[in-house]
Amino acid sequence: MEKISFFDQIAKNKRNSIFLSIFIIALVVTLVYTIAYLLLPEFAIFFLIFAAVLMVAHAYTSYNYGDKIVLKATGAKPADPIEHVYLINTVEGLSIAAGIPPPKVYVVEDDEINAFACGKDPKHASIAVTTGALKNLNRTELEGVVGHEISHIANYDIRFMTLVAVLVGLVAILSYMLLRSYRVTHKGEKGKAGLLIFAGFLLAIFAPIVSRLVQAMISRRREFSADASSAQLTRYPEGLASALEKILKINRGKMQVSESISHLFISDPNRSPLDELFATHPPLEKRIKVLRAM
Amino acid sequence: MGSKMSPVGWAITLIVVLIIVILALISVYFINRIIVLSNRIDNAWAQIDVQLKKRADLVPNLVETVKGYMKHEQKAIEMVTKARERMMSAGGVEEKIKAGRELTAALKTIFALAENYPNLKANENFKLLQEQLEGIESKIAYARQFYNDSTLSYNNMISTIPGRWFAGTMHRVQRPYFEITEEERAPVRVSF
Numbered sequence: 001m002e003k004i005s006f007f008d009q010i011a012k013n014k015r016n017s018i019f020l021s022i023f024i025i026a027l028v029v030t031l032v033y034t035i036a037y038l039l040l041p042e043f044a045i046f047f048l049i050f051a052a053v054l055m056v057a058h059a060y061t062s063y064n065y066g067d068k069i070v071l072k073a074t075g076a077k078p079a080d081p082i083e084h085v086y087l088i089n090t091v092e093g094l095s096i097a098a099g100i101p102p103p104k105v106y107v108v109e110d111d112e113i114n115a116f117a118c119g120k121d122p123k124h125a126s127i128a129v130t131t132g133a134l135k136n137l138n139r140t141e142l143e144g145v146v147g148h149e150i151s152h153i154a155n156y157d158i159r160f161m162t163l164v165a166v167l168v169g170l171v172a173i174l175s176y177m178l179l180r181s182y183r184v185t186h187k188g189e190k191g192k193a194g195l196l197i198f199a200g201f202l203l204a205i206f207a208p209i210v211s212r213l214v215q216a217m218i219s220r221r222r223e224f225s226a227d228a229s230s231a232q233l234t235r236y237p238e239g240l241a242s243a244l245e246k247i248l249k250i251n252r253g254k255m256q257v258s259e260s261i262s263h264l265f266i267s268d269p270n271r272s273p274l275d276e277l278f279a280t281h282p283p284l285e286k287r288i289k290v291l292r293a294m
Numbered sequence: 295m296g297s298k299m300s301p302v303g304w305a306i307t308l309i310v311v312l313i314i315v316i317l318a319l320i321s322v323y324f325i326n327r328i329i330v331l332s333n334r335i336d337n338a339w340a341q342i343d344v345q346l347k348k349r350a351d352l353v354p355n356l357v358e359t360v361k362g363y364m365k366h367e368q369k370a371i372e373m374v375t376k377a378r379e380r381m382m383s384a385g386g387v388e389e390k391i392k393a394g395r396e397l398t399a400a401l402k403t404i405f406a407l408a409e410n411y412p413n414l415k416a417n418e419n420f421k422l423l424q425e426q427l428e429g430i431e432s433k434i435a436y437a438r439q440f441y442n443d444s445t446l447s448y449n450n451m452i453s454t455i456p457g458r459w460f461a462g463t464m465h466r467v468q469r470p471y472f473e474i475t476e477e478e479r480a481p482v483r484v485s486f
Contacts, residue, residue: 082422085422085425085426085429086425086429088429089425089426089428089429089430089432089433090429090432092429092433093429093432093433093435093436094436096341096345096433096436096437096440097436097437097439097440098440099334099337099338099440099443099444233436235439
């Protein structure tokens with residue numbers, strides 16, 4: 001494998017994720033337009049406004065309180081200043097290296113090796129690490145894992161991933177609305193309108209699937225990007241590579257975590273035999289290979 | 295009444311105005327960017343300074359804890375106390391960096407010597423202090439890395455085109471990197 005400098009990798013990942021998020025937004029706009037076209041003659045516009053208000057409220061809540069919900073859902077507890085002094089020092093050190101304020105540190109009681117970051121921006125961010133990670137990882141490995149999470153914070157991935165999750169939810173709701181709206185509109189229209197209705201029908205069916213695929217793609221790219229930034233922070237890609245190797249060996253993928261927040265973790269907490277297309281994380285073997293080629 | 299401008303005249307005026315606006319926006323971007331990057335270096339130094347101070351604050355605790363156990367290592371303890379005093383009275387950046395290096399070396403010696411005192415090593419207070427001081431040591435290293443990263447992006451900015459044109463008129467020059475000395479790279483040797 002050719003050597004890629006981590007600076008190039010970061011730039012490439014950024015470009016790709018901008019491209020992908022534009023795609024999702026275009027999908028949302030198209031859906032809204034099609035619904036509006038089908039329903040505009042009636043009072044349906046009010047339903048649309050009502051739905052929009054609900055969505056904004058939903059987005060606002062997940063943006064501002066998402067971190068607290070996630071921390072509660074995973075049972076994370078604040079790190080003890082004496083018992084976990086080592087973890088706290090590592091997090092603070094790497095946040096200095098990344099030039100961000102130190103995030104709050106949490107510990108999750110679980111035997112699997114895992115970690116995640118959440119919050120809306122670097123000033124309101126938290127990092128949680130499992131007790132399994134503290135027990136099984138050595139100093140450089142823990143630094144690699146914490147560096148990965150610090151990068152998610154410093155690159156605004158945590159905000160971005162929340163946004164993507166909300167947009168994907170939006171597409172799902174809009175597609176459902178579009179399908180329902182066929183009952184309201186005049187049936188059996190011919191010509192141009194009929195064609196649009198048919199196109200809209202296809203859109204309503206495929207948009208949610210496509211947006212899920214895009215979400216998984218963005219998430220996977222972000223994982224590579226955070227791996228690259230972690231190597232940049234610790235100046236030692238092998239630390240994270242060897243941590244991922246331990247995850248591969250020790251983790252069974254049986255953490256009790258909801259699917260909706262699994263993309264926040266450094267390694268998929270519930271590994272399912274599901275189609276690789278929808279996986280939010282790239283295969284660990286591939287990540288290790290990329291890290292070792294840096 | 296003035297004469298009406300021809301369509302071509304309008305087009306030319308519009309293009310000229312557009313070019314001026316674009317040039318102004320580009321200038322604002324680069325001037326701000328240079329200032330932001332330069333401020334980041336100052337901020338990076340402040341981070342190092344904070345950690346140096348935190349460490350200096352912990353030293354009296356360490357001396358207090360160690361004194362009872364390491365009766366025969368007066369010289370090493372004195373070295374730490376003296377290095378700390380120099381650290382506290384240091385004024386400029388250069389002086390602080392130098393004093394900081396001395397304190398690092400002195401602390402390394404203390405922790406190396408502590409290996410010979412099992413009772414001290416078992417002391418809970420000592421263990422916590424050691425972890426704190428080692429934590430600060432690695433934070434200083436990270437802060438230094440951030441300093442050098444910031445300096446690199448600033449120096450790149452003002453030495454590549456078009457940044458260098460703006461840097462010239464703003465009288466900005468390259469900033470120095472944080473050098474790591476040979477003694478710091480080498481492992482500690484204890485000899486008394």
